[in-house]
Amino acid sequence: MKLKSYIMFAMVACLFLLAACSETEGQKDEGASKEEEKKQSETKTITHLKGETEIPENVDKVVALRPSYFDHMLTIDEKPAGVTAQPQYGGDYIPYLSDQLQGAEIVGSAAEVNLEKILEINPDLILADDYIASKIYEDLEKIAPTIVLGAESEEDRNDPEFWKQDLMKIAKIFDKEALAEEKIAELEEKVAKAQEEVAKLDNKKLAFLRIREKVIQIYPETTHPMVDFLYTDLGFEPSDLTDPKERGDLSMEVIPEMNADHIFLQVDSSGGPENYSSIQESSLWKDLDAVENGNVLKTDFWIYKAWGAIGRDQMVDEAMEYINK
Template sequence: MKLRTYAMFALLISVLLLVGCSDSEGSTDAQEEDTEKTEQATETEAKTISHLKGETEIPENVEKVVALRPSYFDHLLTIGVKPVGVTAQAQYGGDYIPYLADQLEGAEIVGSAAEVNLEKILELEPDLILVDDYTASEVYEDLEKIAPTVVLGASSDEERNDPDFWQQDLMKIAKIFDKEDVAKEKIADLEEKVAEANETITNMENNRLAFLRIREKVIQIYPETTHPMVSLLYNDLGFEPAELTDEKERGDLSMEVIPELGADHIFLQVDSSGGPENYSSIQDSNLWKDLEAVENENVLKTDFWIYKAWGAIGRTQMVEEAMEYVNE
């Protein structure tokens, strides 16, 4: 009887040992599996973005972004992301760029493109900084010490002269936030507006256009290509370039050649520094008054389309403003 009891006790001990070993092995396997999942999650949480200064690893949940160029404000707002810090525009008294001012309300101004305030950026504790190569040439190393920094912009003359290059920057920013579908949708909406406008403008009898920039001491005429603004006007919307419009080069106009402008319509930008005084003087000139576009009141004063042309929000506003003018 005792022998049988001992045998049963030994069997019970063996079973318990086997179960213990099994649990231990299972626990180890589970731990290894959890570790593997954690490593995989870490790999997917960080994105590596290629840019003009190399590659930068960016965390998945970027919440606070500092943007140091107006077009990047436009790109961020296009995909529904509001920057916490932006650069000011000297042309507007050191404030937000006007066409985005309402949407940027509350964002901290962190200096200008020419003079970035690194201390203010540091105080914002950003998760990401977006900068162009001009500003990066001075402060990239300092910005990198604050937060992951991506340098956007063209890397070649071919890209710089591509009027649609702004879309590449938009898509790169959208990729950071997993909002590429949103960006594509906004681009498609814009293209639809452009196509509708083109149908109207190309069917106008007189659609020769000159885009002028009134600066402190000179009148400049913008070319037919090499800038996203004029590409939108001439290539996409379908205006014909005026007689004095060069294909590629921006030029200075003297008042003596103004009568040769050959434009049915004049769109112009007046620079805030010295421009209004110069424009007032130009308007007093009979050479200006006798222009066909001026006599027919076909002059549209724009609000810095040169900036607006680099983003989907700005370009959409340009198309709408142009169509409002055309339909008057």
């Protein structure tokens, strides 16, 4: 009898213990569920060109519709879920970021955004510039909260340092302002060392040319982050044909008047290579001091790279490789 009573008591005790454990686990699961719901319901307000927009506190999937925004996100270790393609590069990722963007969905181009593709991604947030927003902002807003980045004034638009403001605004979305500031500081330190190398050059006059299908363009001294990088950050001096503010077209006849010790250039993929081949055949080109001295650098997407920390870091490396060749 005593043995049976003991067994009965043990079984009842076990049942009570299991019930208590089950209740505790249930409370834990309920608590975790409520915590998750709380996180999902929390929001923050972001001020941008279209006013103020509430976004989730924890953003996961972001569609970015401008190459500089891809750069900014990757700078703070965030990968976009969707990106625009670059038609001039075969409708694929922008080349200098392609390795890091693998797996991101392509949602059309800046000229023709694919809204259905964005809808399929079901993003938490969309990042757009004022050009795209002027056309389809309301459509984007129907899919997900949309932040419109960019300059509010012409003065800001021409400020070569403005890219940092967009980087910091994107960093705020992810609560990563400290990381963004760290990356900017690292870049500035690297640029300062590069400037010291340029300062050692005896001749520093430089022209930046863009070879397009039917024209040669020379970039100005200011109003674009790329030329600010060349003339302010690195310390090159503008050539005699480099305008302070305006980009201009050059004929082959005036090219000898550049008086440039160094020529950096970008060749557009559509029609540019053919034009550049023709230019290189000309004696007016061959007789330039920069060409004769081998001081010509064919750059790699610098016009895009200048808008972000990753791109600018690559630009420093390419410039230093050129100087130390």
